[in-house]
Amino acid sequence: MAKIGFIGLGHMGGPMAANLVKAGHSVTVYDVTPVSLSGVKVAASLAELIKDVDYVVSMLPAGAHVREVYLGDKGLLAHAPKAITYMECSTIDVQTAKDIHAAVAQKGGVCVDAPVSGGTASAAAGTLTFMVGGSDEAFATVKPILEAMGKKIFHAGAAGCGQMAKICNNMLLGISMIGVCEAFNLGKALGLEPQAFFDICKEASGQCWSLTQYCPAPGILPHTPANKNYEPGFMAKMMLKDLNLAEDAAESVTAATPLGDKARDLYQAFCDAGGQDKDFSGIIEWLQRQ
Amino acid sequence: MAKIGFIGLGHMGGPMAANLVKAGHSVTVYDVTPVSLSGVKVAASLAELIKDVDYVVSMLPAGAHVREVYLGDKGLLAHAPKAITYMECSTIDVQTAKDIHAAVAQKGGVCVDAPVSGGTASAAAGTLTFMVGGSDEAFATVKPILEAMGKKIFHAGAAGCGQMAKICNNMLLGISMIGVCEAFNLGKALGLEPQAFFDICKEASGQCWSLTQYCPAPGILPHTPANKNYEPGFMAKMMLKDLNLAEDAAESVTAATPLGDKARDLYQAFCDAGGQDKDFSGIIEWLQRQ
Numbered sequence: 001m002a003k004i005g006f007i008g009l010g011h012m013g014g015p016m017a018a019n020l021v022k023a024g025h026s027v028t029v030y031d032v033t034p035v036s037l038s039g040v041k042v043a044a045s046l047a048e049l050i051k052d053v054d055y056v057v058s059m060l061p062a063g064a065h066v067r068e069v070y071l072g073d074k075g076l077l078a079h080a081p082k083a084i085t086y087m088e089c090s091t092i093d094v095q096t097a098k099d100i101h102a103a104v105a106q107k108g109g110v111c112v113d114a115p116v117s118g119g120t121a122s123a124a125a126g127t128l129t130f131m132v133g134g135s136d137e138a139f140a141t142v143k144p145i146l147e148a149m150g151k152k153i154f155h156a157g158a159a160g161c162g163q164m165a166k167i168c169n170n171m172l173l174g175i176s177m178i179g180v181c182e183a184f185n186l187g188k189a190l191g192l193e194p195q196a197f198f199d200i201c202k203e204a205s206g207q208c209w210s211l212t213q214y215c216p217a218p219g220i221l222p223h224t225p226a227n228k229n230y231e232p233g234f235m236a237k238m239m240l241k242d243l244n245l246a247e248d249a250a251e252s253v254t255a256a257t258p259l260g261d262k263a264r265d266l267y268q269a270f271c272d273a274g275g276q277d278k279d280f281s282g283i284i285e286w287l288q289r290q
Numbered sequence: 291m292a293k294i295g296f297i298g299l300g301h302m303g304g305p306m307a308a309n310l311v312k313a314g315h316s317v318t319v320y321d322v323t324p325v326s327l328s329g330v331k332v333a334a335s336l337a338e339l340i341k342d343v344d345y346v347v348s349m350l351p352a353g354a355h356v357r358e359v360y361l362g363d364k365g366l367l368a369h370a371p372k373a374i375t376y377m378e379c380s381t382i383d384v385q386t387a388k389d390i391h392a393a394v395a396q397k398g399g400v401c402v403d404a405p406v407s408g409g410t411a412s413a414a415a416g417t418l419t420f421m422v423g424g425s426d427e428a429f430a431t432v433k434p435i436l437e438a439m440g441k442k443i444f445h446a447g448a449a450g451c452g453q454m455a456k457i458c459n460n461m462l463l464g465i466s467m468i469g470v471c472e473a474f475n476l477g478k479a480l481g482l483e484p485q486a487f488f489d490i491c492k493e494a495s496g497q498c499w500s501l502t503q504y505c506p507a508p509g510i511l512p513h514t515p516a517n518k519n520y521e522p523g524f525m526a527k528m529m530l531k532d533l534n535l536a537e538d539a540a541e542s543v544t545a546a547t548p549l550g551d552k553a554r555d556l557y558q559a560f561c562d563a564g565g566q567d568k569d570f571s572g573i574i575e576w577l578q579r580q
Binding site: 131164169176182184187197258 | 384407419444445446448451454455457458460461462463465466469470472473474475476477479480481482483489490491495496499500501503536539540542543544545546547548549552553577
């Protein structure tokens, strides 16, 4: 099995690293906060981590952290003793992803951007979806390792395409979720039973994942945050982060994303009103108060 | 088989009436414009139509036409010789639907509001979806007749609930379609292949009917308007009509529908720019020019 360095053991990274251990890999971990994960070696620095691994998986909060971890003076590339294969799984801006690809290539290493969808439950279950950007060879190299953490591994295209797919998908997710919330709220206010609307809409042209897999109205799908007081799940502040990435990306190429921008504004308002740590489907309650 | 009067033989009503004929019903039709449909009797007026039928199906452009046809001096209820069962299939505002229900009840008749989804292709194929509002008894009475024109017949609830379900579903459809268009446009501008995005998104949390059944990007699904220069299909002006109904309904109950309102504004601008008779998925091209 492979010798893998894992950086960023948060809500997502922790269970992902655990699944690599479970798959029999030799895992060395590094985080800025203390790590409590059995079966792993803990490195005291990135320089220490990188000296004895062939693969790196990173799962970090934002682009700035990724730049520091990869490109900083105390970072991975400054201390890598050889060519290593990097799987950068954070959700970040496309330009940073491309910069990491270029810097890794300069060192002779292999790189993919491989952001995930699926949330903490999927991370724990090893059923994440990976959207991978990089060469065909790089994709073939990383796929068996990603399969220890995910169920669907998609090759989205060249360097940066994983981030592009993630951003576009999640912009659409944010729009769809608010749309579903508005439809349920309007129907209920008019006198339509939520269950009747769900039964019809799931078979009709309004069908979407936010409705049929993650229904924001309580009492419809038993396993959803809607039935657990909107405990995450996928936090509203993370959806806001993704919508901000989408808006920035759209500005960088002057693409018109009017509903994406409006969805961003609505999640910003929901977060400002105290919803930031609630599940993103909890915006249904905030919309009812507007 | 039943004696049915059919009012409104347009793009939708024409093929719907033809399917009633095909099912063996005795069909008398009335329209303000000349009717060319074989196998039917043509009535010269609503008063003539209503005197010899047990059921009525109406499929009209808007609420004002429905009021005139049902409640006007020359209308159905003024001339109905007995209690008749009415299937009002137009997409109209909830209040007009409720008013028709009340007026029919006063005459001792049976009424359902039963708007459809599916467009002209489904009307021709007899595969429409009906969303029915009315009593359990009324639903049981009309279901066998609607089955000659549709595949899925849903009981949405009491009087008006068919219209509520249709309005909420189509508001969500309008939002989803624009969201899908924005996601494809942003991805393409960033450098993501449309086919790669489609393959990923249909398996991910952005999945929706507008993507997987009616993809607005050309070259993905062969049967869609996107591959026929956005010939309808479902015209943009009809989507605008439904979004206006949704906005009016939301105002009537002070429900917040910010994305529904924004989608309405975008379809208005698309129609104003000449897109009114194009398929509603054609808004993807208009968005590319913004």
